[in-house]
Amino acid sequence: MLKNNNLxxxxxxFFLFFFMLINFFFFVYFxxxxxxxxxxxxxxxFNSMSIVMSILLDWMSLLFMMFVSLISSVVIFYSxxxxxxxxxxxxxxILVLMFVFSMVLLIISPNLISILLGWDGLGLISYCLVxxxxxxxxxxxxxxxxxxxxxxxxxxxxxICWVMNYGSWNYIFYFDFMxxxxxxxxxxxxxxxxxxxxxxxIPFSSWLPAAMAAPTPVSALxxxxxxxxxxxxxxxxxxxxxxxMFFFKVLLFxxxxxxxxxxISANYEFDLKKIIALSTLSQLGLMMSIxxxxxxxxxxxxxxxxxxxxxxLFMCAGVIIHMMNDIQDVRYMGGLSLYIPLTxxxxxxxxxxxxxxxxxxxxxxxxxxxxxxxxxxxNLMVFILFYLSTGLTVFYTFRLIMxxxxxxxxxxxxxxxxxxxxxxxxxxxxxxxxxxxxxxxLSWFIFSYPYMIYLxxxxxxxxxxxxxxxxxxxxxxxxxxxxxxxxxxxSYNLSSFLCLMWxxxxxxxxxxxxIYLNFSQILFKNIDMGWSEIYSGKGIFxxxxxxxxxxxxxxxxxxxxxxxxxxxxxxILFIFFFI
Amino acid sequence: xxxxxxxxKTHAQKVCSLYKRALRNLEAYYDRRHVYRYQAVLLRERFDxxxxxxxxxxxxxxxxxxxxxxxxKQHPIPKYFATSPGGVAHERVVTPPDWVLDYWHPLExxxxxxxxKKREQRKKEFVAMWEKEYGKPDEKDKHH
Numbered sequence: 205m206l207k208n209n210n211l212x213x214x215x216x217x218f219f220l221f222f223f224m225l226i227n228f229f230f231f232v233y234f235x236x237x238x239x240x241x242x243x244x245x246x247x248x249x250f251n252s253m254s255i256v257m258s259i260l261l262d263w264m265s266l267l268f269m270m271f272v273s274l275i276s277s278v279v280i281f282y283s284x285x286x287x288x289x290x291x292x293x294x295x296x297x298i299l300v301l302m303f304v305f306s307m308v309l310l311i312i313s314p315n316l317i318s319i320l321l322g323w324d325g326l327g328l329i330s331y332c333l334v335x336x337x338x339x340x341x342x343x344x345x346x347x348x349x350x351x352x353x354x355x356x357x358x359x360x361x362x363x364i365c366w367v368m369n370y371g372s373w374n375y376i377f378y379f380d381f382m383x384x385x386x387x388x389x390x391x392x393x394x395x396x397x398x399x400x401x402x403x404x405x406i407p408f409s410s411w412l413p414a415a416m417a418a419p420t421p422v423s424a425l426x427x428x429x430x431x432x433x434x435x436x437x438x439x440x441x442x443x444x445x446x447x448x449m450f451f452f453k454v455l456l457f458x459x460x461x462x463x464x465x466x467x468i469s470a471n472y473e474f475d476l477k478k479i480i481a482l483s484t485l486s487q488l489g490l491m492m493s494i495x496x497x498x499x500x501x502x503x504x505x506x507x508x509x510x511x512x513x514x515x516x517l518f519m520c521a522g523v524i525i526h527m528m529n530d531i532q533d534v535r536y537m538g539g540l541s542l543y544i545p546l547t548x549x550x551x552x553x554x555x556x557x558x559x560x561x562x563x564x565x566x567x568x569x570x571x572x573x574x575x576x577x578x579x580x581x582x583n584l585m586v587f588i589l590f591y592l593s594t595g596l597t598v599f600y601t602f603r604l605i606m607x608x609x610x611x612x613x614x615x616x617x618x619x620x621x622x623x624x625x626x627x628x629x630x631x632x633x634x635x636x637x638x639x640x641x642x643x644x645x646l647s648w649f650i651f652s653y654p655y656m657i658y659l660x661x662x663x664x665x666x667x668x669x670x671x672x673x674x675x676x677x678x679x680x681x682x683x684x685x686x687x688x689x690x691x692x693x694x695s696y697n698l699s700s701f702l703c704l705m706w707x708x709x710x711x712x713x714x715x716x717x718x719i720y721l722n723f724s725q726i727l728f729k730n731i732d733m734g735w736s737e738i739y740s741g742k743g744i745f746x747x748x749x750x751x752x753x754x755x756x757x758x759x760x761x762x763x764x765x766x767x768x769x770x771x772x773x774x775x776i777l778f779i780f781f782f783i
Numbered sequence: 784x785x786x787x788x789x790x791x792k793t794h795a796q797k798v799c800s801l802y803k804r805a806l807r808n809l810e811a812y813y814d815r816r817h818v819y820r821y822q823a824v825l826l827r828e829r830f831d832x833x834x835x836x837x838x839x840x841x842x843x844x845x846x847x848x849x850x851x852x853x854x855x856k857q858h859p860i861p862k863y864f865a866t867s868p869g870g871v872a873h874e875r876v877v878t879p880p881d882w883v884l885d886y887w888h889p890l891e892x893x894x895x896x897x898x899x900k901k902r903e904q905r906k907k908e909f910v911a912m913w914e915k916e917y918g919k920p921d922e923k924d925k926h927h
Contacts (some may be wrong), residue, residue, distance in 0.1 A: 295869050336873045338874075338875075338877075339872075339875050340873075340874065341871065341873070341876035417871070472860075473860065474862070475860070475871070529865065530865040530866065530871065530872040530875075531865045532865065532871050533862055533863070533865075535814035535862055536814075536862075537809070611815070612815065614814065614815065614816065655903055693856060696855075696856070699859075700859045703859050703860065704859055752852070
């Protein structure tokens with residue numbers, strides 16, 4: 205059994221790593237020469253109809269495939285040690301490989317049918333991965349994930365129906381012709397809704413924190429870098445079409461709210477993986493908002509750098525959870541940096557990269573986004589919420605670092621705390637290397653000329669001011685000495701509202717299904733167990749039973765009835781013969 | 784009757800349950816142990832003030848107020864142990880019951896011959912140990 209685990213883990217790791225290298229070489233070649241390649245295979249050609257399978261390879265898809273295969277290879281290597289005690293590791297690795305395959309299919313497809321295959325595959329396989337542990341929490345989380353993603357699937361299906369108006373599903377060819385059509389109005393609405401469900405923007409944001417019931421390698425691969433970025437990638441591909449549409453402004457509004465809401469909720473949350481999930485949600489809101497402001501290449505840049513350090517962050521969280529015997533609550537942890545120096549190195553670097561500390565990888569993308577927001581004259585609300593969310597990012601990051609690493613040792617008893625597991629550490633170091641360098645490396649490759657941004661001095665430094673403020677607040681909040689419950693209770697209602705994600709998960713689960721379940725209970729009690737029992741099930745049985753009881757009275761040789769029927773028969777004979 | 788109560792709790796049990804839940808609630812709010820200890824001592828003092836109350840009406844009122852206060856002040860994200868009900872890792876690893884082994888295919892059983900040789904004997908010894916400690920089961924309990 206153990207040998208099988210070794211084989212499948214190492215084989216898939218080597219395969220995916222080799223695939224990553226191939227993609228990297230082709231990416232460099234393609235972007236240096238400005239190439240873009242279409243492969244087409246004709247499946248059926250009949251009279252005037254032809255079904256063609258096509259693949260688009262340009263620098264964007266090759267780069268994204270390189271990142272996806274790097275992260276998935278590292279995660280599979282990591283899960284060899286993390287999921288060591290699992291009996292069903294084969295099933296897990298095969299699910300992860302199928303997930304990567306669906307993602308690659310989504311990335312390379314220039315037409316909507318293969319996007320649908322990849323999109324549906326992502327949704328279904330992420331459901332299988334979330335319910336991997338098979339306890340009640342996982343089942344509920346999986347249901348929430350699958351049903352939220354299903355809404356997006358339905359939207360893509362409807363887009364396929366509407367795009368049939370143009371004669372083909374290759375949206376890539378029709379950008380110039382589709383721009384000012386009325387049908388585009390409907391298509392854009394549905395595409396944006398689909399992307400919002402996958403990337404967990406505000407009406408559909410309840411599934412991402414719940415999906416943390418999945419094993420940590422799944423969270424590192426799926427919920428930080430691949431599944432949730434599929435929506436952003438779809439919008440980047442469709443960006444040329446959607447840029448003047450009204451719904452992009454709605455998307456801007458909703459994604460900024462998502463960014464803000466999840467930043468606040470992460471400050472009140474105490475589950476380690478949920479904090480990181482809400483941080484992912486915040487960065488997704490950032491990506492969506494900069495995309496809807498009209499900068500798809502910056503959104504793509506942030507997507508890639510974010511994938512690196514978020515996957516690393518989840519893997520560090522996995523080491524910590526393993527060490528603490530499956531406890532994920534941050535209130536049980538404290539002062540761990542002395543015991544797990546290498547893991548805390550990775551954790552710190554990925555956290556600082558998330559905050560946008562200068563010259564780490566997150567800085568290049570995040571700072572560019574904020575400077576573009578300041579440079580172009582947008583709304584005051586947009587400006588305020590962007591910078592506030594950046595400050596909140598630093599706030600919850602520092603709070604997390606304080607709780608986990610820096611505070612006093614808080615464990616209930618002396619655990620044997622160590623991070624010598626070299627398999628997990630080696631996989632984290634690969635991502636650490638990329639998390640340090642991918643920012644600069646990508647900015648040199650993707651942007652052939654830098655954006656020319658002229659800002660006043662203080663506005664340029666606004667990011668630094670906001671970061672410093674956020675870090676001071678983070679330090680203060682988690683280092684409070686003796687404080688009383690009464691002061692916490694003054695803001696109990698507000699803090700409940702803010703920590704439970706503005707009650708949106710409750711609204712989208714109980715709120716939507718309560719009235720239907722109530723009605724169905726009424727129907728069930730009155731009809732299924734009420735009238736239809738009288739008129740078909742139990743009722744007919746009762747009627748037949750009563751009849752047979754009645755007949756039994758005759759068959760039991762009841763003497764009174766026997767005499768009475770004798771007299772009656774006698775009377776009938778008398779009347780018949782003598783009258 | 785529609786619902787038969789499964790058990791009746793004494794007043795002392797209810798008060799102890801409230802106290803324990805209140806302590807766990809404090810633990811959720813105060814995560815540094817020394818801070819929690821201070822607040823727990825204050826809570827204990829509040830409970831001890833009315834501990835010797837002999838008037839049951841008043842005692843029930845205090846209990847009711849305490850439950851109400853706990854409900855209003857409960858932490859939105861309580862602190863659970865990972866493998867307890869409500870925690871993240873609850874029921875992740877499920878041990879199959881022992882009688883499943885009786886349903887194994889003979890080829891599967893042949894892979895562990897030593898164990899299955901002694902299994903019947905082990906079952907008999909287990910039943911004997913149980914009956915020695917708890918007595919023989921009642922005849923009325925065997926039929927539904």
